[in-house]
Amino acid sequence: MNAPSAEPSMDEAILESIGRWLDKKVEPVAAELEHDDIYPAALVEDMRELGLFGALIDPQWGGLGLSATTYARIIARISESWMSLTGVINSHLMMALIVQRSGTSAQKDYWLPKFASGELRGGLGLTEVDAGTDLQAIRTTARRIGDHYVVNGGKMWITNSIEGHVLALLVKTDPTAEPRHRGMSVLITPKIDVETGAPLPGVQPGRKLPKLGYRGVDTGEIAFVDYECPADLCLVGGEEGQGFYQATSGLELGRINVAARGVGMARRALRESVRYAQERRTMGKAIAEHQAIQLKLGEMATKVRASELLVEDAARAYDQGGRVDMEAGMAKLFASETALEAATEAMRIHGGVGYSLEYPIERLYRDAPLLCIGEGTNEMQRIIIARQLVARNRI
Numbered sequence: 001m002n003a004p005s006a007e008p009s010m011d012e013a014i015l016e017s018i019g020r021w022l023d024k025k026v027e028p029v030a031a032e033l034e035h036d037d038i039y040p041a042a043l044v045e046d047m048r049e050l051g052l053f054g055a056l057i058d059p060q061w062g063g064l065g066l067s068a069t070t071y072a073r074i075i076a077r078i079s080e081s082w083m084s085l086t087g088v089i090n091s092h093l094m095m096a097l098i099v100q101r102s103g104t105s106a107q108k109d110y111w112l113p114k115f116a117s118g119e120l121r122g123g124l125g126l127t128e129v130d131a132g133t134d135l136q137a138i139r140t141t142a143r144r145i146g147d148h149y150v151v152n153g154g155k156m157w158i159t160n161s162i163e164g165h166v167l168a169l170l171v172k173t174d175p176t177a178e179p180r181h182r183g184m185s186v187l188i189t190p191k192i193d194v195e196t197g198a199p200l201p202g203v204q205p206g207r208k209l210p211k212l213g214y215r216g217v218d219t220g221e222i223a224f225v226d227y228e229c230p231a232d233l234c235l236v237g238g239e240e241g242q243g244f245y246q247a248t249s250g251l252e253l254g255r256i257n258v259a260a261r262g263v264g265m266a267r268r269a270l271r272e273s274v275r276y277a278q279e280r281r282t283m284g285k286a287i288a289e290h291q292a293i294q295l296k297l298g299e300m301a302t303k304v305r306a307s308e309l310l311v312e313d314a315a316r317a318y319d320q321g322g323r324v325d326m327e328a329g330m331a332k333l334f335a336s337e338t339a340l341e342a343a344t345e346a347m348r349i350h351g352g353v354g355y356s357l358e359y360p361i362e363r364l365y366r367d368a369p370l371l372c373i374g375e376g377t378n379e380m381q382r383i384i385i386a387r388q389l390v391a392r393n394r395i
């Protein structure tokens, strides 16, 4: 039998270097950048150097080709320090995976190396003012004229739409199609000329939306007015009518990612609470000795562990292939609700200090609710889980 190697695996080595970067570079600046809602440009550059913009892109196009399991561990670790940073890479990778999964060979060769290096960074443009959960209600259209598409419409709540360079944009190529999803396509829509970097006409980034939490990272509006893009490079897969499936097929991994963010944030809330409960003394003893606090810590620790296991389970199932919307939905639902609950309990354990802008608890408390909304609300997760449950157990 071979003795276990003392060398860390490549995945472990990546995690270790990310951990060192978080401790050294992110922790000292996260609170200030977050409170002032400043885009973390220097940290984004670091993430580029760490290869994170290519984390899930196949090595043949210059990515790291990591498994969902390792990716989830990375996302959880970053979220322990500052969840906003995970939005910069995750939205980008959701866009890249649409091309990797459904693009033509020419599209993969053109876009993926630029996405993997972070030279072109972007996100996913699905939501509109009147279309969030009901994605098929979008109104943005793309009309084919010769070898181009002409895009008109507006998107809302789009992460990376201001600082990023390109979006995977869900559009209607046939607004009259029934059922509605048959008229939907995804276009890769750069905001800049890829060769020169000059802004392209017809795309108008709007406001950076003010948010309760998840600050620093840009979430904005964006409008397209007679914006033109070449059909061969931009229509994902080269065939109209596939967009709804292309856009939503990435959501399983997106949900595992949101669940991993929940794990990281809940872990941080627990860690801070365990430490503070031993430091803070009332009635002659550490508050960790009071049963009221012990009940909270016991509940939090159990739910954090359950969240970790649900995320590992969903990521492993994803890596093995096949449909995992039930597993991803369960992980997302439980881990995000746990993050919200753990942040609230951490605030109670910290008393007045938890309410202070000088401690990290208030940030967790403001960031956590987003996890219950993004990548499909938790109401929808319950419905998805139930539907799958019935479908897998038909009588």
Ligand SMILES: Cc1cc2nc3c(=O)[nH]c(=O)nc-3n(C[C@H](O)[C@H](O)[C@H](O)COP(=O)(O)OP(=O)(O)OC[C@H]3O[C@@H](n4cnc5c(N)ncnc54)[C@H](O)[C@@H]3O)c2cc1C
Pocket: 091, 123, 124, 125, 126, 127, 131, 132, 133, 134, 156, 157, 158, 159, 160, 211, 214, 219, 370, 373, 374, 375, 376, 377, 378, 379, 380
């Ligand atoms: C900070 C932030 C970043 C975001 N980033 C992006 C991004 O990068 N790209 C992007 O495309 N979008 C993004 N979004 C949008 C996000 O995906 C949507 O907000 C989300 O899908 C919910 O849609 P909605 O806000 O329109 O809510 P609605 O769809 O209006 O839902 C409102 C409520 O009704 C419930 N509901 C709706 N339909 C049903 C139903 N059929 N059955 C039961 N309950 C239902 C919902 O669960 C919710 O409780 C972001 C949002 C935020 C807040």
